[in-house]
Amino acid sequence: MKLYNLSVLHKGDKVHLLKAAYDMSSFSYFQTSSIQEFMTFTSQLIVEHSEKGSRTSVKEKEYLCHVYVRNDSLAGVVIADSEYPSRVCFTLLDKVLDEFSKVVDRIDWPSGSPDTITYTALDGYLSRYQNPQDIDRMSKVQSELDETKIILINTMESLLKRGEKLDDLVFKSEELTTSTKTFYKTARKQNSCCEIM
Structure with missing residues (x-):
């Protein structure tokens, strides 16, 4: 997951860039100026075509451009890879635009x-938000759930690899009541989703 650009723009008769921060660490030195120029152009173009008061995500190849245009004509754009959570991008845009307006x-x-506006926080935000799990509790919880799911799948696979079947384990178990075992057996017969291959 990666953030590449965080920009603040103004949507008036013409959209123009007020401030921007870039993370070009994954591009070669010779590409950086062209990529920055293209990111600025893309940000301006998307803001120009977005309505005031709207939040939009636009996919461009493997990148997602998240745009928030406030009713007061202040706009923000985050360019990230497609894996980066949209919710975190819009939280970042809310925070940056609120702070910028103050x-x-x-x-x-x-x-x-960009030369006349004295707002220096964009680089810090771009750096801090590179790992959404450090910032966003929901991303952290989702990551932990994914890890737990992988562990459970691996555990079940290792049990089954040893030649033990879940059916045998259920019926050998002394912790399960007879009614639970009967319920399991009935569910296995009636519902194919309970089968583990």
Whole structure:
């Protein structure tokens, strides 16, 4: 999972970039300026075609561009790979745009440029949000659930590889009541989803 770009833009008669941060560590040195230029162009284009008050995700090859255009014409764009959780991107955009609107005077938005706007937090946000599990509790819980699922699947596979069948284990178990064993047997007969291959 990777974030490549975090931008703040203004949507007026023309969309223009106010501030941006880039992570070009996965690209060669000779590609960085062209890629940054293309990311800026893409961000401006998507904001231009987005309605005020909207949140949108646009897929471009293996990248996702997450866009939030506020009703006050302030817009944010995050460009990430397709594995990065959209929910975390929109949380980041909310936070950045709220902070930006408090730090940078609204009169400077229509005429501002990356050189004239004094907002320095984008690089820090881009760096901190590289690992969504460090920031977002839901991503961390999902990751733990995925790990637990893998462990359970591996455990069941190792049991079955040793020649033991789940049916045999259920009926040998002394912890299960007779009614539970009967329920299991009936469910196995009636529902093919209970079969483990």
